[in-house]
Structure formats: C-alpha cells, structure tokens
Amino acid sequence: MKHWWWKFLAIALLLVASIAALRVPLSPALVHVSPSRIAPGEVTIEVTGYNTRFTDGMQAYLVNDSQYVCPVRVDVIDASHARIIAEVPAGMRASMTDLVVQGLTYPGAFFTEGLGEGIERGACGPRANKLDPSGLAFTFPNRSILYESIRNLHFHVPMWFTMIALMGLSVWHSIKGLGDGSLDRDRKAVSAVHVGLLFCGLGLVTGALWARATWGAFWTNDVKLNGAAVTALIYLAYLVLRGSVADAHKRARLAAIYNIFAFMLLVLFLFVVPRLNAIDSLHPGNGGNSGFNDLDLDNRLRVVFYPAVAGWVLLGLWLYDLRERTARLAEQLDR
Amino acid sequence: MKKTLLLALLMPGVLLANAQDAAPSWLENSLYGxxxxNAVxxxxxxxxxxxxxxxxxxDRRLKRLEDAQRKA
Amino acid sequence: MLLYVVSAVYVCYLAVKGLSLPATWNALYWIILLFAAFNALSRSFQREDGGRQLYLYTLVDPRSVVVARSVYNALTMVVLSLLSLLFYTLFLGTEALEQAAIGQFVLSVMLGGIGFAAVLTLIAAIAARAGNGLGLMAILGFPLVLPMLLAVLRASKLALDGVAWSVTSTYFGGLVLLDIITVTLAWLLFPYLWRD
Known part of the structure; x- marks a missing residue:
C-alpha cells in the first residue's frame, strides 16, 4: 500500500482531469456569419452562435475601425441563430468590418465595399459595465477552427510530456549504468524506451488526427512534427542497435552511449533549433503563432492541463514499472 | 522487434498521409462534426x-513467462 | 571518395539538366554531401582490427584518439565538401548562385561538413564496435544528422538568397554550438566505448 500510492494518484488525476477536459463547456462564441461581404444599402445578416443564449432585444452592432453601425432589426430565431437587418452606410474607413452580438465579437466578419472617409458614429457601441454572467462560469476558450477540439490539449500534449519524461528516465539509468556497468540499469533504460515509444506512437497518431481536424492535413512540415519523427527514428535505431549486439555487457554499454548521445542531441533539436528558425510552425507557441497562453482565461485551460500531464506521466511510469518487472522476471528465468 | 517493425511500417504511412489532398467526405463529416x-x-x-x-x-509476455516457470 | 562524389554529381547532372531553382539546387547538394559523409566516415573505425586497437589503447588516452579522429574527419569533410561544391558548380552551373552571399554559403558548407563529421565520428565508432558495418551506421546516424541537416539546409538556403549576415549569424552560431556540444559529448563518452 505504501508503495502504491502514486498509482492511485495517477488514476485519480486522470479521472479528474479527463472528466473536466470533457465536461467543461466552451465559452459562447459566434461561429458563422453570412454573407461575408457587405455593400452600402440594406443587408440581412445570418448569425450562428455556439453555446450562446440569444434573446429578444439583445445588443448587436457592426464595428468598422471603431465606428459603429446600429442594426435596423434583430430577429432571434433560437438561442444560437439570429437574423440581423442593417442599413450599411457608404464611406466606411476599413476594408474589414467586425460583428458584435451580445458582447461577442466575430472579427473580420465582412469584406466591406464602398470605402470612404468615415461614417457618422452610431449610438450603439459597447455598453459599459455590463456584467456578463457567462464570463464568470468556468469555461474553455472557444477559438475558431479549434472549437471543441481544444479539449485535445489535455489528451494529445500529455503524450509528449510523458514520452520525454520516460526518455529522460532512460537516459538517467544509462548514465548510471555506464558508471557502474550494471545490467539492471540497462534493463531499466530499455524498458523506459519501450514505454516511451508507445507514448511517441500515441502522440503521433493523436496529433495526426487533431491536425486533420484543424489544419486539414494529417502531416505538415512543421518543426514539432519533424522533432517527433526524429525522436521515433532515434529510439527505433536504439532498439536496432540493441538487437545487433549479442554480448549483454557490450550491448548495455553501446546502447547506453548511443542513448546519452542521442538524447542530448534530441534535446538540442527539440528545444534549441525551433528557437533558431522560429518562423514557420503551425503549432502554438512557435514563430508568430501565439501559444495557448495568450488566450483570455488561459488559466482555465491550465487548471485542467497540469493535472492531466501529471496523471499521464504517472501512468507512463506505472506501465514502465510493469514492463521492467516483467523483463527482470524473464532474466531470472533465463539464468 | 515486432513492435519496431510495426512502428517502422507506420511511419511512412503517417508521412504519406498528406499526399491525398481531397479527403473523402465521410472523413470531413466525422472529424468536423x-x-x-469527434476529433476529441x-x-x-x-x-x-x-x-x-x-x-x-x-499480458501475453507474462503468460509466456508463467508457462516457462511452470515447466522449469 | 572523390570518385564517389564526382560520379554522384555527374549522375545528378544527367538526371536534371539546367537546374536553376536555388531551393532544389541546395537540397540536391546537401543530399550528395550527406551520403558522401556516411561513406567516408563509416570507414574511419572500420579499418582497425582488434590488435591495432589494443595497441592504441595501451599507448594513448582514448580521449585523445577520439579528438584526433574528430579533427581528422572534420578536415576530411571540409575538403570533401569544398571539392564537391567545386564539381557541383562545374557540372550543374552557377545559375542558382547569382544572388548568393558566396562567403556565407561556403561557411555553411564548411560548418555542415564539420557537423556531420562530429556527429558521425562517435556513431561510426559505435557501429564498428557493434561489429556491423555501413547498414547499422546509416540507421544510427541518420536520425542524428537530420537535425543538423535541417539547420544547415535552412542556413545555406538563406545564404543562397543573399540574406544579410545579421539574420543568418544566429544559424551559424547555432551550428557552431551544435558542433562543440557534439564533440564534447564524444570526448566524454568515448572512453566507455573503448573499455573491454
């Protein structure tokens, strides 16, 4: 019981984090606006919301370069659909016009025709001091193109954290093993690599699925994806190296050397090279692509994310423990 | 070794997966729905x-060990 | 080795005549150089038998052996890469080099050659100790030179486009850092490899 507590902790953390990751609602947002182009004259705008509560008499207006256009009529169809009729004046300054409904902004909603020197300021700008009860609820950010799949943050990303943790554990055992030449350390190192590769595979497949849903392709030429592929190749090569040496002590030494060398270069590649050419990554937090931390209310993601990472890392250690004990048993039986 | 081969076989699949530009519509519908x-x-x-x-x-690995132990 | 490079370049010349796109020109060059590096460096530990190794082991510190090997391999690679660059431009033309910052490109070629040598020296030693030849060397080495290859491809592409030194210097700094760390690791790890 004493030595088990962390396994219970793993399950508890995963339970709490997974339930939260699936059950926390997304914050309301406008997800679709049509038409996408407006010209001076009367326009009818169809708005679709997500998790919204459209009500009769709700506030809606167009924003063009901080000048406001008030609607003629707002018809609420249901909680997430509304029709807005507005008289678009000629002479707006910016080519993109935003739409605001119930305090929710759909930026760049309309490509605007009939530009000019500006319009008369409408009387319907943002209401000051409006306390929106939905802003107080615990919600995940609702980002366009991600939508509900933002929840994958709590499932896909911890795979990589777990993999790095396991590979780090493996290298630690390799360093120790090089020092004292013990085969125990070698067994631990290779067990950690085995489980690490499982999580690497899971990370690759889940990443491909998520990428397909967000970026439209299973695989993109991206710094992080290259890093993942290189990691997989390195550790597969590690296993091949082990397979090609018969003598156990020699195998342990060669594998440990390769493991340390490869891991150090991998760390350089994963954490230094992306900083060097931080130009073209689709992943959050790389070159010009804002991380998740700039999202409003990012702490709401973090509150769930960190327990999820801790839970998955502990589960990875548990699997490693099983694997290592099995390997030890096999060695004892061999003898 | 078997797993090594399996992963090695999977890798090019993942790499080549973006070769097909037009995804079948069932995929669009199911992933984007x-x-x-559904992506989650x-x-x-x-x-x-x-x-x-x-x-x-x-489990299978342990079973093999158990069998070996029983024989010994 | 030189023969290998020349024939590789000639094959490329036959395959793609009149290559003017800098990106492709660059990529092709580095692919040739990558395979040349694998071929050249895999032999650096292969040619020694056990007796000679034991003799060297009793004679000198293993660390000086690996440092000497790294330096020798780095020099070989620098010479090899510059020579292959020469043949490459002779056969495939210099159209792609029109806008290039030549000095920067040559520097990136040299740094890339040294980087390949630094990474592959230790890998060659491991492969030789494992008693398995070029095949194992390629499997072990390829994922490790891939990061280096990506960085050097980016740097030399920028040099070909004639980007200012202030932009590219971070890449070159990164490459030098990578080389230094690799050689240090090899220096630290090599004694364990030699112990028997």
Missing amino acids: NGKI IAVIAVILLGIGGWLYRQ
Whole structure:
C-alpha cells in the first residue's frame, strides 16, 4: 500500500482531469456569419452562435475601425441563430468590418465595399459595465477552427510530456549504468524506451488526427512534427542497435552511449533549433503563432492541463514499472 | 522487434498521409462534426486502444513467462 | 571518395539538366554531401582490427584518439565538401548562385561538413564496435544528422538568397554550438566505448 500510492494518484488525476477536459463547456462564441461581404444599402445578416443564449432585444452592432453601425432589426430565431437587418452606410474607413452580438465579437466578419472617409458614429457601441454572467462560469476558450477540439490539449500534449519524461528516465539509468556497468540499469533504460515509444506512437497518431481536424492535413512540415519523427527514428535505431549486439555487457554499454548521445542531441533539436528558425510552425507557441497562453482565461485551460500531464506521466511510469518487472522476471528465468 | 517493425511500417504511412489532398467526405463529416468534438472522441479512442493493446501484449509476455516457470 | 562524389554529381547532372531553382539546387547538394559523409566516415573505425586497437589503447588516452579522429574527419569533410561544391558548380552551373552571399554559403558548407563529421565520428565508432558495418551506421546516424541537416539546409538556403549576415549569424552560431556540444559529448563518452 505504501508503495502504491502514486498509482492511485495517477488514476485519480486522470479521472479528474479527463472528466473536466470533457465536461467543461466552451465559452459562447459566434461561429458563422453570412454573407461575408457587405455593400452600402440594406443587408440581412445570418448569425450562428455556439453555446450562446440569444434573446429578444439583445445588443448587436457592426464595428468598422471603431465606428459603429446600429442594426435596423434583430430577429432571434433560437438561442444560437439570429437574423440581423442593417442599413450599411457608404464611406466606411476599413476594408474589414467586425460583428458584435451580445458582447461577442466575430472579427473580420465582412469584406466591406464602398470605402470612404468615415461614417457618422452610431449610438450603439459597447455598453459599459455590463456584467456578463457567462464570463464568470468556468469555461474553455472557444477559438475558431479549434472549437471543441481544444479539449485535445489535455489528451494529445500529455503524450509528449510523458514520452520525454520516460526518455529522460532512460537516459538517467544509462548514465548510471555506464558508471557502474550494471545490467539492471540497462534493463531499466530499455524498458523506459519501450514505454516511451508507445507514448511517441500515441502522440503521433493523436496529433495526426487533431491536425486533420484543424489544419486539414494529417502531416505538415512543421518543426514539432519533424522533432517527433526524429525522436521515433532515434529510439527505433536504439532498439536496432540493441538487437545487433549479442554480448549483454557490450550491448548495455553501446546502447547506453548511443542513448546519452542521442538524447542530448534530441534535446538540442527539440528545444534549441525551433528557437533558431522560429518562423514557420503551425503549432502554438512557435514563430508568430501565439501559444495557448495568450488566450483570455488561459488559466482555465491550465487548471485542467497540469493535472492531466501529471496523471499521464504517472501512468507512463506505472506501465514502465510493469514492463521492467516483467523483463527482470524473464532474466531470472533465463539464468 | 515486432513492435519496431510495426512502428517502422507506420511511419511512412503517417508521412504519406498528406499526399491525398481531397479527403473523402465521410472523413470531413466525422472529424468536423458537432463542433469538432469527434476529433476529441477519436483521440481518446486511439489512446485507450493503444494502451489497451500494450497491456494485452504485456499480458501475453507474462503468460509466456508463467508457462516457462511452470515447466522449469 | 572523390570518385564517389564526382560520379554522384555527374549522375545528378544527367538526371536534371539546367537546374536553376536555388531551393532544389541546395537540397540536391546537401543530399550528395550527406551520403558522401556516411561513406567516408563509416570507414574511419572500420579499418582497425582488434590488435591495432589494443595497441592504441595501451599507448594513448582514448580521449585523445577520439579528438584526433574528430579533427581528422572534420578536415576530411571540409575538403570533401569544398571539392564537391567545386564539381557541383562545374557540372550543374552557377545559375542558382547569382544572388548568393558566396562567403556565407561556403561557411555553411564548411560548418555542415564539420557537423556531420562530429556527429558521425562517435556513431561510426559505435557501429564498428557493434561489429556491423555501413547498414547499422546509416540507421544510427541518420536520425542524428537530420537535425543538423535541417539547420544547415535552412542556413545555406538563406545564404543562397543573399540574406544579410545579421539574420543568418544566429544559424551559424547555432551550428557552431551544435558542433562543440557534439564533440564534447564524444570526448566524454568515448572512453566507455573503448573499455573491454
């Protein structure tokens, strides 16, 4: 019981984090606006919301370069659909016009025709001091193109954290093993690599699925994806190296050397090279692509994310423990 | 070694997967459906299947050891 | 080795005549150089038999052996890469080099050659100790030179486009850092490899 507590902790953390990751609602947002182009004259705008509560008499207006256009009529169809009729004046300054409904902004909603020197300021700008009860609820950010799949943050990303943790554990055992030449350390190192590769595979497949849903392709030429592929190749090569040496002590030494060398270069590649050419990554937090931390209310993601990472890392250690004990048993039986 | 081969076989599949530009519509519908919640379902399914498969193999490995021990 | 490079370049010349796109020109060059590096460096530990190794082991510190090997391999690679660059431009033309910052490109070629040598020296030693030849060397080495290859491809592409030194210097700094760390690791790890 004493030595088990962390396994219970793993399950508890995963339970709490997974339930939260699936059950926390997304914050309301406008997800679709049509038409996408407006010209001076009367326009009818169809708005679709997500998790919204459209009500009769709700506030809606167009924003063009901080000048406001008030609607003629707002018809609420249901909680997430509304029709807005507005008289678009000629002479707006910016080519993109935003739409605001119930305090929710759909930026760049309309490509605007009939530009000019500006319009008369409408009387319907943002209401000051409006306390929106939905802003107080615990919600995940609702980002366009991600939508509900933002929840994958709590499932896909911890795979990589777990993999790095396991590979780090493996290298630690390799360093120790090089020092004292013990085969125990070698067994631990290779067990950690085995489980690490499982999580690497899971990370690759889940990443491909998520990428397909967000970026439209299973695989993109991206710094992080290259890093993942290189990691997989390195550790597969590690296993091949082990397979090609018969003598156990020699195998342990060669594998440990390769493991340390490869891991150090991998760390350089994963954490230094992306900083060097931080130009073209689709992943959050790389070159010009804002991380998740700039999202409003990012702490709401973090509150769930960190327990999820801790839970998955502990589960990875548990699997490693099983694997290592099995390997030890096999060695004892061999003898 | 078997797993090594399997992963090695999977890698080019993942790499080549973007070769096909036009995705079949069932894929679009299933992955993009319901505010993209299905992408989350798919990811969780993959993780559970992956860990389940690993546990199954681990189980088999232990079984082999148990058999060997019984014989010895 | 030189023969290998020349024939590789000639094959490329036959395959793609009149290559003017800098990106492709660059990529092709580095692919040739990558395979040349694998071929050249895999032999650096292969040619020694056990007796000679034991003799060297009793004679000198293993660390000086690996440092000497790294330096020798780095020099070989620098010469090899510059020579292959020469043949490459002779056969495939210099159209792609029109806008290039030549000095920067040559520097990136040299740094890339040294980087390949630094990474592959230790890998060659491991492969030789494992008693398995070029095949194992390629499997072990390829994922490790891939990061280096990506960085050097980016740097030399920028040099070909004639980007200012202030932009590219971070890449070159990164490459030098990578080389230094690699050689240090090899220096630290090599004694364990030699112990028997």
